[in-house]
Amino acid sequence: MTQNEWREEEEVQGEEEEPMGDRELTRLLQRARRKTIIRNVIISVISAVVVLFGALVANNTLLGASKEQAEREIRTWKEITGPNVFLTEAWHNTGFLTGELEYEMYKDIEGIPVIWGREGAAYRLFGDYDKQGELRVPIELPDPEMAGAHFTYKRPYNNQSGQREMLFYHPQVAYGQYLNDVPHLQEMEKDTLVEMGLSFDKAYSVQQVQDMLPQGVHAVWYWVDTYSAGEVKTMSHSKPHPELARQVYGFQAHSRDDLPAAGTYREDHFLQAIQEGLEQEGKYYIEYKRLFDLLRHDKPAPTVEDVRLLGVVATGTAQDLQQLAGQTYCKAAVLGATADEY
Numbered sequence: 409m410t411q412n413e414w415r416e417e418e419e420v421q422g423e424e425e426e427p428m429g430d431r432e433l434t435r436l437l438q439r440a441r442r443k444t445i446i447r448n449v450i451i452s453v454i455s456a457v458v459v460l461f462g463a464l465v466a467n468n469t470l471l472g473a474s475k476e477q478a479e480r481e482i483r484t485w486k487e488i489t490g491p492n493v494f495l496t497e498a499w500h501n502t503g504f505l506t507g508e509l510e511y512e513m514y515k516d517i518e519g520i521p522v523i524w525g526r527e528g529a530a531y532r533l534f535g536d537y538d539k540q541g542e543l544r545v546p547i548e549l550p551d552p553e554m555a556g557a558h559f560t561y562k563r564p565y566n567n568q569s570g571q572r573e574m575l576f577y578h579p580q581v582a583y584g585q586y587l588n589d590v591p592h593l594q595e596m597e598k599d600t601l602v603e604m605g606l607s608f609d610k611a612y613s614v615q616q617v618q619d620m621l622p623q624g625v626h627a628v629w630y631w632v633d634t635y636s637a638g639e640v641k642t643m644s645h646s647k648p649h650p651e652l653a654r655q656v657y658g659f660q661a662h663s664r665d666d667l668p669a670a671g672t673y674r675e676d677h678f679l680q681a682i683q684e685g686l687e688q689e690g691k692y693y694i695e696y697k698r699l700f701d702l703l704r705h706d707k708p709a710p711t712v713e714d715v716r717l718l719g720v721v722a723t724g725t726a727q728d729l730q731q732l733a734g735q736t737y738c739k740a741a742v743l744g745a746t747a748d749e750y
Contacts, residue, residue: 470533471507475500478529478537479509481690487681488657488699491574492516492603492629492721492744493524505533516628517601518723520747525568537691546573546652559585560647571745574605575650576631576719579739581643583650586740590733596746598727603744605653607631609737611716614675620737621720624728629721631658632678634699650740657699658717675715679703682710 479498486495492515500509510528514521531537546564554563564573577583586607593602611633612620621627634657635643659678682703685696703710721744722729732738 471502471505471531474531474533474535474537475502475507475509477535477688477690478531481537481685481688481692482529482539484681484684484688485692488632488659488678488685489654491605491631491653491656491658492660492723494660498528507531515603515745516723517603517745517747518626518725518749520601520749522571522745522747523569524571524745525566539691554587557585559587561649564652566745569745572743574603574653574721574744575740575742576605576653576656577607577650577740578635578640578643579608579610579718580640581648583648587650587742588740589743590730590741592743593726593730596726598725599749600726601723601747601749602726602729603628603721603723603746604729604732605631605719605721605740605742605744606732606738607650607719607740607742608717609739611718612737614715614717617717617720620735621722622728622731622735625722625724625731626661627720628661628723629658630661630717631656631719631721633716633718634702636702653744656719675712678715679710679712 483495486493490513493513494516496512496514498509498511500507508528508530510526512526513524515524516522527539529537529539545567547567547570548562548564551559551563554561564575565571566573575587577586589604596602614630617627617630659674659681661674682696682699685692686700700710703714705714722732732741
């Protein structure tokens with residue numbers, strides 16, 4: 409190796425042993441910063457996904473509980489309202505923070521379902537809900553016969569099904585005029601299936617009602633006396649209006665799935681529904697409390713003997729229901745829904 413080559417090699421080795429330059433250091437720092445940013449972004453994305461997933465799970469869990477609570481309250485309320493009205497299974501739509509459930513209503517006319525309309529509820533995350541369709545008032549149309557007799561009110565019709573709605577007359581209120589649709593039964597085909605709201609001349613027990621109804625006239629819903637003396641006085645104004653079907657309380661004579669044995673009735677189901685409503689402490693708590701206190705009088709709790717009936721919803725063929733003509737216990741008889749057997 410020449411002297412010049414030796415010097416050049418020494419210079420090269422010297423350059424390699426020199427400290428790292430500023431440019432290289434900057435490059436390393438930028439690379440490390442990029443790695444940190446990428447890592448932080450990945451962590452943030454994973455955290456956001458976990459939080460979002462947790463929020464969706466919590467949303468669905470809480471809304472599911474709210475849906476069940478709303479449906480339970482609605483079905484309990486329907487146990488004591490809606491003369492001869494049943495609910496189908498509800499279908500629901502769950503969103504974020506809110507959800508909706510909806511169900512069909514139908515009447516049972518001698519085993520034939522008659523669609524009565526649709527209702528629903530909007531429920532929220534923490535248990536409260538709003539009924540939808542509950543306050544729909546019936547359509548009221550002039551009836552020539554009623555107009556000719558100078559009735560101060562019109563005949564109501566369901567605003568979804570178009571069928572007639574029943575009216576109920578309290579026995580202690582002097583209405584002056586009472587609807588009696590029994591003669592109209594002769595104008596129908598004898599096999600037409602008919603629902604009719606009967607208002608009595610006084611309060612009766614379930615057993616008494618069963619004994620006095622003619623054969624072929626079937627009691628399917630009982631109207632219970634849930635009126636205080638003050639309410640009766642208020643109802644007895646100068647032009648009293650009979651109670652709309654959605655204003656009265658009562659209970660089904662039987663469930664759709666289980667017909668009762670002879671001699672068994674469901675007064676206790678009415679009281680159980682009120683008790684369940686109190687325990688739910690939900691939307692209708694105040695009204696359940698009013699009914700409970702009114703029925704129990706001075707006792708700790710109401711009993712079956714406290715359930716007195718002011719009327720009944722009866723079904724049968726048009727021919728069978730004609731037997732109600734001239735029955736002294738029946739102050740009013742108002743047509744409801746009708747159906748054909750086939």
